[in-house]
Amino acid sequence: MGWLLLAVGLLPHALAVAAEPPEPPEPSALARCEEGFVAHPAGSETALCFFREAQDLGRRDEARRRLRGLIASHPERPWLLLVLGYVEMLSEPRLAEDSYRRAALAFRKQGDAEGEVMAGINLRNVLGVLGRTEEAHTWVQRVGEVARASGDAQLQVRALILEASELSDLGQDLGRAYRLLKRAEALAFPGGSDSVKKQLLNPLATVSANLGHFDEAQDAYARLAELARSTRDVGTEARVRFAFANLALRRNEERPEPGGRPALLRLAREALAAARKAGSKAFEAQSLRMVAELLGDSPEERSEADEHLRRCLDLALEAKLPERRIACLWTRAERLAGVDAIAAERDADAALALAAEHDNPRYLASAWRARSMVAFRTRPLPEALRQAERALDAVEVLRQLQKDASSQAELFSGWANDYHRLAGRTLEAGETSALPPREALERAFAVSERLRARTLFEALVASRALAVGADAPERGEERARVLRGLSATQRRLLETTLPASERTRLLGELQELERRERELRPAPRHDAVQFASLSRTEEGLGEDEALLVFLVGMDHDLQGERAGGAWVLAVTRGGTRAYRIPERARLSPAVALLSGLIERRDGSEAGAAAALYAQLLAPVLRELPPSVSRLLLVPDGPLHDLAFAALRERADGPPLISRYALARVPSASLLHHWRERSEPPPAGEALVLADPDRSGAPAGTTVVASSRGGVFGETASLGALPEARREGRTVEEALEGTDVRPRLLVGTEASEQALKDSRLDGVRILHLAAHAVVDVEAPERSALVLAPGSPQEDGLLQPREIAELRLRDALVVLSSCRGASGALLAGEGVLSLARAFFESGAHAVVASLWPMRDAEAAWLLERYYRHLASGQGVASALRSAQLEAQQDGQPAAAWAGVVVMGDAALVPVRRAGTAAVGVPGQGATWALALLVCVLVVAIGGGWWRRSKRAAPAWPPEDRGEGRRGG
Structure with a gap:
């Protein structure tokens, strides 16, 4: 939900207070504060006594009075001004501005770095609340300069938090905000003060959550909760209670669970109780809104929700919290939409106007989304669809503010449900004649293309997303x-x-x-891209092809509103049809069940495979033209994990590959992009790196590894892979007599330096048979493990290096420890090292969805290359090899998980002396193929938001045979 970006509160305008909350105040405490300051006026601690006592509303006026008196008699003590600002901020931010500014300037004059940093942070926060962003930015810069000049690690942590706050408050460049906070984390732990740790953990958790790093957010909030308990900090406890409820809500949105709503409501009520206990207006407003969002439609619950939202709006107005007021308005608008259309639209318009007034893209995207949700219940469907399209425009403005591809994709994925809703509701409009059926198909297809693999598409269109500036x-x-x-x-x-x-x-x-x-890194260019239209896609397909575009949404959202459902669009040269399929909550367990049954290797998956065939494909395939022999699949959600090759019409019938060659494409726009080139492939080289030797051990002492894998710390102990060396020779032998000249590098020659030194623009096939290491916590440390080849290289071919290889339409075969499963980013798809190879200039992918046994992988690989060498395309060659394996009696686990990604019709090899083979109008050689256990997405998300999915734990062979898989 878009509102969650606000509800989490990326970096609340919290006070940068340097001391821990006190024990409950005693009688005459403020008098003792004054006596303490007079006795010890130097430093901050005695001044902060007044702020601690001012937490009690009844003592607040007296605290202000006593502070002003002391300031008059001790003008040389700017800590008094700073604490006065703290106290004023509790009630009226506008009053605090003057106190903070005077304190900052006084500290600067005295050369007190700590004081100026503290005052500057709070002044910036006040200016942000008041909407004076340019002036606030000057204080962010000043705080950073002072902190760096001081050399004080704790001050640098505070400055980094402030810089991240500026970015995240406006929804700008969350990737950079995250990196700043991770840098601050290294400075704050383990030796930092509890106060600094608390100030860091909250923004780190919230930025992580808004980038979809839910596990990391959960961990940060857990650490924050422990600090709150150990310091008896009720304010931080309230923050954590709300954060846990919000995280649970977001997780449920992505992976809905039956009966989840009551549990979420309980968490929201607990957050509300904690906020009231702490006396926090901001968190009380947030919690009130969340409770109201989750309440049902019974008279009692509706009455409670109305009261909560009235109180939420009052608190937001009283505490000068415009973002809270915006959220409360749109929540009330959504609740009123079914009972009072006029009032609902009034609230929705008020929220939108307030968001526009603050010129905050994050607020605007969420407010537009809420306006469209109201329109679906109060306006004719065509008008509601237009408003929903306008909401997506606002989301994409927010996306463009992100300065790197990873944060673009991560933030964008949080809005995927809105794209599913709009596409599904548009298709429903075509069913009910609210829109002409063809127009509905065209508009829904356009929405799907706006969602799919955007960062990859833009990177390729913009010459691998590299912008060359003056610097x-x-x-x-x-x-x-x-x-x-x-x-x-x-x-x-x-x-x-x-x-x-x-x-x-x-x-x-x-x-x-x-x-x-x-x-x-060079910043990504935001060149305009032209998405493939439905008509253009239909015209670009061959007579023998069908493009199946899956949109796996939900039938209803958490509030019970229609969420678009799940669909498949069947696109052929002759036209397009739409079919309903089961929603995401039903497909996810069904796909997982099929994978588990395939893992058993006893044929027990046949019934589940037939059931999924009936739900996903049966109506589609019955109505496809008889000329279609190749299915191009655009998977979505859980279908990225589905072994389509194993599906079958009947439990006792043949698998899908008996009728069709299969391939996966990220989007129709990318398929068109790859097929635009029409020149035939030139003769080239097949560069094969197999069994890299990085040990330097004498012959006969090398340890043979049983699997191709490991983590970063285990790289040095990885053993040799003799099967990989035989595999390299298999490739070499299969390509003899073709126009692709094989060059085999093994052992120490199979090095990172040799790969980088090669003329890769002449390489048509790149085959890497090696270990891969995977680090899910730090994905960019994942790598293909090669021999170093020079003292300057470490032998770890990592994503940042892969993306710069500058391949030219090469077929890349990575026979490594992992497969095409792992990190799933909504919209962008399954990503990892494969993405880096796409960016490096390759076009198609052959990969495995699960770990494979060495003997079975080698068997399939040998036949795959044999069929490629005969002139078959990448998908046809794989189908031929898989059919041989199936007819040989091998279980589905041995062949069904290998998939083609990219342009299925690509023909990368032809026999010497024969004419170029291809499909008219298609590109030249474009292929990235990761065969067998390719390290495709298992690096835990590459540069992307992670959705961790464990690979199946395959049983070892009884005869002790090695496996390809981690």
Whole structure:
């Protein structure tokens, strides 16, 4: 839901207070505060006594009076001004501005870095509340300068938090905000004060949540809760209660569970009770709104919700919290939509106007979404659809504010349900004649394309998303230095004898180098892209092709409103039809069940495969033209994990591949982009790197690894892969007599340096048979493990390096430890190292959805290359190999999980002396293929929001045969 971006409160305008909350005040406490200050006027602690006592509303006026008297008699003590600002902020931010400003200037004059940082932070927060963003920005810059000049780690943490706050408050560049906070985390833990840790953990958790890193957000909030308990901080406890409820709500939205609403309502009520106990107006308003959102439509619940929303609006107005008021207005509008259309539209318009007044893209996107939700219940459907389209325009403005592709995709994925809703409701309009059926199909297809693999598409259209600015050469040189530092640090971390203390230090150094490298990357260009229209897509398909576009949404949202449902669009050259399929909540367990049954390797999956065939494909395939022999699948949600090849019309019938070659494409727009090129593929090279040797051990002492995998810390101990060496020779033999010249590098020659030194623009097939290491917590450390090849390389081919290989329409075969499962980003799809190869210039992917046994993988691989060498396209060759495996009696686990991604019709190899083979109008050689256990998405999300999915735990062979898989 869009409103969650506001509900979480990316970085609340909290006071940067340097001390912990006190015990409950005693009688005459303020008098003692004054006596204490007179006795010890230096420093901050005695002044902060007044703020602690002012938490009690009844003492607030007296605290202000006593502070003003002391300021008059001690003008040289700016801590008094700062604390007066704290006290005034509790009631009226406008009053606090003057006190904070005077304090900051006085601290600056005295050269007190700590005081100026504290005053500057709070002044910036006040200015942000008042909407004076440009003036607030000058104080962000000033605080950073003072903190860096001071050399004080704790002040630097506060400055980094403030810089991240500025970005995230406006919904701008959340990726950079996240990296700033991770840098601050390294400075604050373990030695920082409890106060600094609390100030850091809250924004770290909320930014993580808004990028979809729910596990990391949960961990940060858990640490914050422990700090709140240990310091008896009721205000922080209220914050954490609300945060946990909000996280649960967001998780339920992505993975709905039956009966989840009562549990969420209970959490929201607990958050409300904690906010009231703490006396926090901001969190009380947020919690009131959440409770109202989750209440049902019975008379009692409706009455309670109305009262909560009235109180929410009053609190937001009283505490000068415009974002809370906006959220309360649209929540009330959505609740009123079914009973009072006029009042609902009035509230929705008021929320939109207030959001526009503050010129905050985050507020605007959420307010537009709410306006469209009201319109679906109060306006004719065509008008409601137009408003929903306007809401998506606002979302995409917010997306464009993100400065790197990863944060663009991560933030965008949080709005995927809105795209599903609009596409589904548009198709429903075509069913009910609210729209002409063809117009409904065209508009729904356009919405789908706006959602699919956007960052990848834009990167390819904009020449791999590299923008060259005036400062590019200098930044490029600095980035090169950072990359050399990364390689050197990782080489040290690979040393098996490294002491634990040194390893910890180097990991911290590595984290900082990684952050710096991200900052120095060229910014993505936002060139306009032209999405493929439905008509253009139909015209671009062959007579033998059908494009099946899946939209796996929900039938109803948490509030019971229609959420668009789930659909499949069957696109052929002759036209397009839409079919309903089961919603996401039903498909997810069905897909998981099929995968588990396939894992048993006993044929017990046949019934489940037939059931999914009936639900997803039966109506579609019955009405396809008889000429269709290839299905291009655009999966969505849980269908990314589905082994379509194993589906069958009857439990005792043949699998789907007996009728169709299959391939997966990220979007129709990308398919069109790949097929625009029409020249035939030139003769080229097949570069094969197999069984890299990085041990340097004498012959006969090498340990043979049973699987191709490991984590970063285990890279140094990985053994040899003799099966991979045989695999390389298989590729070499299969390509003899073709126009693709094989070049096999094994052992120490199979190196990172050799790969980077190769003329890759002439490589048509790149085959890498090697270990891969996966780090789900730090995905960019994941890598294909090669021999180093030079003292400057570490042998870890990582995503940032893969993306810069500059392949030219090459077929890349990665026979590694993982498959095409792992990180799933809503809209963008399944991502990992495969994405980096796409960006490097490849076009199609062959990958495995699960770990495979070495013998079975080698068997399938040999036949796959044999069919490629005969001139078949990438999808047809795989179908032929899979059919042979199925007819040989091998279980589905041995062949059904291998999939083609990209342009299925690509023909990368032809026999010497034969004419180029291809489909008219299609591109030249464009293929990225990751065969068998490709390291495709298992790096935990690449640069993207992670949705961690464990690979199946395959049983070992009885004869002790090795496996390809982690």
